[in-house]
Amino acid sequence: MLKLRAASILDLKLLRLWDTKQHIIDCDPDSDWNWEIELKRQPVWREQLMIVLNGNAIGMIQIIDPYEEETHYWGEIAQSKRAIDIWIGEEEYLSQGYGTIAMGLAIARCFQQPEITGILVDPLKNNINAHRFYERLGFEFLEERIFEGLECYVYELKKPL
Template identity: 50%
Template sequence: MSELRFREATPDDVALLRAWDEEPHVQAADPNDDWQWEEELERNPDWREQRIAEADGRPIGFMQIIDPAREDSHYWGECEPDLRALDIWIGPADALGKGYGTRMMTLAIDHCFATPGVRAILIDPLASNHRTRRFYERLRFIFVEERDFGEDHCAVYRLERERWEAR
């Protein structure tokens, strides 16, 4: 099994992330967002982490962890404190189906819950993406509601700390 690690995403990653944005599987999962990589990778607010996943040194995915109560766009609306929200995807198509997504999510969840006050994690796949929804359900996320975020109709899921720790 290859070594998987995260490193901070930097402005040097803009071309890589733009290329991944054009991949059909990324487009299908996130069709209406412009991440504004050039601007966002220059910012480092204390409520957000942006990471590149590498398998044996090769970039294979992206992860963002935010505090939804504190992030500046208010994407999640009014949120209780002590939550985290995740965005995560595999970039290159040849890295799909190799277990990287599960390993990335497990590392991300463990990272979130390493902060003692974090009570739960939110995630919002497209409601129509049944394969991804089953993936999150296998990771013990519980469906909360369907909700529109901009142009995207999503399924909101939540993972409570106690549920993760009891696995």
């Protein structure tokens, strides 16, 4: 059984380990998540969730309100959006459908809020597997953008009517 639970400082060692794995680096090469600090913070604009399969953490999802997020990473944006980052940390759980299930849970969580009309993701331009993953989930390509010096594709999943 797969579920999402709030990340905590107790996940620090595991998240640091995942940050050293090549498949994670390939998706986010320049990122420093500052886990030691961020796992202790709980800003109203962010949820950090561990993906848990049968009691074992296998990945992470972050859901943010890009309008309220303090760095303004997404720039000018409507208040009716959410943005999601996801990664499966353990290689043996890649390409097994767990990311799809976890994204389904995260998407449902976002769209439970009546004011949310769309969810954004920003995979690297060269991450063809991520593009296919998001497209299978119904995300539509919006544009190519540079975020923090990295070429990304922006996709959006619109709330079903």
